[in-house]
Amino acid sequence: MDNASAITVFTLSGLNGTEKYRIPLFVVTFLCYSLIWVANVIIIVTIIMDKNLHEPMYILLCNLCISGLFGTAGFYPKFLSDLLSSTHVISFPGCLLQGFVVHAYIGVDFSILLIMSLDRYVAICRPLVYHSVMTRQRVGLLVLYAWLLPATLVMVGSITTFILKLCDSHIPRLYCINYFVNKLACTASVANFIIPACTYTIYVCHFVIIFWSYFYLIRTCRQSKEKMSKFMQTCLPHLFCLKILGVSLLFDLMYIRFGSVDLPQGLQNFIAIEFLVVPPILNPVIYGMKLTQVRNRIAQLFGKRDPMPHKAEFLMVEFESSCPNPPQDPFEGTQHRHEGVSLNQDIIQAFSAAACLASGSRHGLIRLGGASSGSHTLFRHGEAVFKLKQQVSELLLF
Incomplete structure (x- = not known):
């Protein structure tokens, strides 16, 4: 011992x-x-x-x-x-x-x-x-x-x-x-x-x-x-x-x-x-x-810029609507096209657009896709909410 x-x-x-x-x-x-x-x-x-x-x-x-x-x-x-x-x-x-x-x-x-x-x-x-x-x-x-x-x-x-x-x-x-x-x-x-x-x-x-x-x-x-x-x-x-x-x-x-x-x-x-x-x-x-x-x-x-941003970095949102009185509608019934803005801001605008469509509009569409890929998806009327959320979630995560 x-x-x-x-x-x-x-x-x-x-x-x-x-x-x-x-x-x-x-x-x-x-x-x-x-x-x-x-x-x-x-x-x-x-x-x-x-x-x-x-x-x-x-x-x-x-x-x-x-x-x-x-x-x-x-x-x-x-x-x-x-x-x-x-x-x-x-x-x-x-x-x-x-x-x-x-x-x-x-x-x-x-x-x-x-x-x-x-x-x-x-x-x-x-x-x-x-x-x-x-x-x-x-x-x-x-x-x-x-x-x-x-x-x-x-x-x-x-x-x-x-x-x-x-x-x-x-x-x-x-x-x-x-x-x-x-x-x-x-x-x-x-x-x-x-x-x-x-x-x-x-x-x-x-x-x-x-x-x-x-x-x-x-x-x-x-x-x-x-x-x-x-x-x-x-x-x-x-x-x-x-x-x-x-x-x-x-x-x-x-x-x-x-x-x-x-x-x-x-x-x-x-x-x-x-x-x-x-x-x-x-x-x-x-x-x-x-x-x-x-x-x-x-x-x-290291000073090198990628000429083609990845789809997870930028989104393209197009919105057309004739919502009569949508609650807190940032688009005010006009056509909008937004590219190259940070992901979070585009997500907010996309969900606002979906809310406008869900509020009862019969004339509206949303195009959502990657800015670099050129792909887009059309959503109309009541189906916009679910499909848009799913598409946004996928783009946000990947």
Whole structure:
């Protein structure tokens, strides 16, 4: 027990045998970490600066990029310093902090991906109630949940690890995680089985909900080519990010539990850091390339303007009416054509036009379509309200 109480420093053995390659490894790692910062910061700044991107999907994307920076900050600085050092040690508090950051990053990513899948489910399967469901307050609470739940679970696990009596100080890895610290304990603790079991159960439930939402998404989108096109545009990046993170973590978990120590050290290290390299780089790249609004804003950020605005950015509204006394009619019975105005203003005018038609007018029409595509839809008389709301909802969301 005296020996157990004396352990305050851990030795990391993941870099053993790499003395000849440390400078090239340092350069590659530094470039990789720089790329992670540049790619994620561009997405974050673009979303924060552009008020048109202050929508649930983009807010969640922004938090996904922040999570990537948070998680990699727990690994790369320490790893870079180890590459320049002949001794690879970490203090007990530093080890717990590193484990907390890495574990919390994984949990936050999965929680955000869960909320993204639910957001897409409501947007595509129930577009008419999207803005009443995904309100700004509710999105804020969901984002808070995505950060607090993993932080709480990992904090409880870190506290139980901290109070353990340790009988060894050797960690066969590039960085600290609670699992390897728990294996150094002199005696097994029930809490160290219960807490991981609860955590795994919660995130398995996350995965089941994601699977359920995409089952209904795909079933709904198969009904029309337009919905399938929107699914491919907004949901495909989410599926790629989910698959990348899931596969990376699965490889690491399977190796931790069932892997052989006879594997080459380089392969062991790659499996251990794959989820700290691939998702933080590819997440912003995939979303930045696939989502048109984000891509256009990034192009404008670097001084390039997109000559053809996307249909989600601008609407064209034409309205003709002879409403005798419509309540609060902004059009006053005349013909209006409005292009190139911000989305929210056009939405308000479109709904006002629908209200005018619904008020009893027998002579009126609304043309609504994307300004860039030239497409339009005609709505007449009583059917205007429902169809217009559906069309506006779809254009607003995508």
